[in-house]
Amino acid sequence: MAQKVLDSLTAQHAAAIEHTESQHGDEIAWVKRDQLLAVATWLKTDPTMLFDAPVFCTCIDRLDWRPLGVPPSQAWTEDKPRFEVCYQLRSVTHRYRLRLKISVPESDPHVPSLAGLWPAFNWQERETFDMYGIRFDGHPDLRRIYLYEEFVGYPLRKDYPKEKRQPLVRRDDLPMNPIKVAREHK
Amino acid sequence: MGVEITTTRLEDAAKWAKSSMLEKATNWGRKFSLFTYPFVTACCGMEFMSVAGPKYDLARFGAEFPRFSPRQSDLLMVVGTVTEKQGPAVKRIFDQMAEPKWVIAFGVCASTGGFYQNYHTMPGVDQVIPVDVYIPGCPPRPEQVLDALILLMDRIQSGRGHSQLRDKREQLIAASHDEG
Numbered sequence: 001m002a003q004k005v006l007d008s009l010t011a012q013h014a015a016a017i018e019h020t021e022s023q024h025g026d027e028i029a030w031v032k033r034d035q036l037l038a039v040a041t042w043l044k045t046d047p048t049m050l051f052d053a054p055v056f057c058t059c060i061d062r063l064d065w066r067p068l069g070v071p072p073s074q075a076w077t078e079d080k081p082r083f084e085v086c087y088q089l090r091s092v093t094h095r096y097r098l099r100l101k102i103s104v105p106e107s108d109p110h111v112p113s114l115a116g117l118w119p120a121f122n123w124q125e126r127e128t129f130d131m132y133g134i135r136f137d138g139h140p141d142l143r144r145i146y147l148y149e150e151f152v153g154y155p156l157r158k159d160y161p162k163e164k165r166q167p168l169v170r171r172d173d174l175p176m177n178p179i180k181v182a183r184e185h186k
Numbered sequence: 187m188g189v190e191i192t193t194t195r196l197e198d199a200a201k202w203a204k205s206s207m208l209e210k211a212t213n214w215g216r217k218f219s220l221f222t223y224p225f226v227t228a229c230c231g232m233e234f235m236s237v238a239g240p241k242y243d244l245a246r247f248g249a250e251f252p253r254f255s256p257r258q259s260d261l262l263m264v265v266g267t268v269t270e271k272q273g274p275a276v277k278r279i280f281d282q283m284a285e286p287k288w289v290i291a292f293g294v295c296a297s298t299g300g301f302y303q304n305y306h307t308m309p310g311v312d313q314v315i316p317v318d319v320y321i322p323g324c325p326p327r328p329e330q331v332l333d334a335l336i337l338l339m340d341r342i343q344s345g346r347g348h349s350q351l352r353d354k355r356e357q358l359i360a361a362s363h364d365e366g
Contacts, residue, residue, distance in 0.1 A: 155304075168270055169277050
């Protein structure tokens, strides 16, 4: 569909692209982390590209990713990067779609922020930080967006316990708690 | 059903009238003038609108119209999913309401957390405030809501709401302290 986008991207930034692939009509370019900002700037400003519409930013946690039907060589192992940060872009002018993916290891979860280029990524990157703990370097306001500040950990990581809740109201402060009532009326 | 009067002393009779007849009359008034505070968070709100609207007409039972200030209301309807982040807010709203007050958990999410079993959903609003009547259903039928309201009215009449029972218990404790 937009194979020519991948071709010209590879021609222009050969050193920055790890490899490219296509899935179900969507073109994916794996970008090196330190080159992401240069690639994104070129994609936004080059007159043959003009990616002016940011679609979404999210992250994929590949911890223990061993699905059926995928050969074991492609499954996740300890030595592979755990996270994939994913930017979906669209060029309204040229009707291109392109997905940028960045491999992020667990030990160093930092990615350059694209919120300066596309302001719509501001909240999306905050959500990704909130749920996966990816630090976006250069983000203007990297705070939790859905959860409360008291929350410890990142709930959409695969190693977060499924039912672990972090209540804000202490349960033993219930108005009708028999222990509390007995204590007050002692 | 005659009332057996076991004393002829005036103050005892007055005490009996105060504790029994006055409470019954007060509760009778309370149960027909419920002012609801709808804490609507999710899709159950649609069913709440249906119940409050003219077709099922909650107003027939005296729960006339919703107040959007907790200080003017005495029936908290928790309608929909409550998250852990909303816990302090719902507790504060409950604390601000006028005494005596009652709580209805509307739908399975407010009652037990429903199908959410994860990091962000409170497993039932009774984790932070006392609930008088639970309505199951996802969402409940309007008939179930009316059934729950009538059940709550029975409770109010017989003085078995959470806050009424607490008041009674506190009075008993205070009386025992006075005697002792």
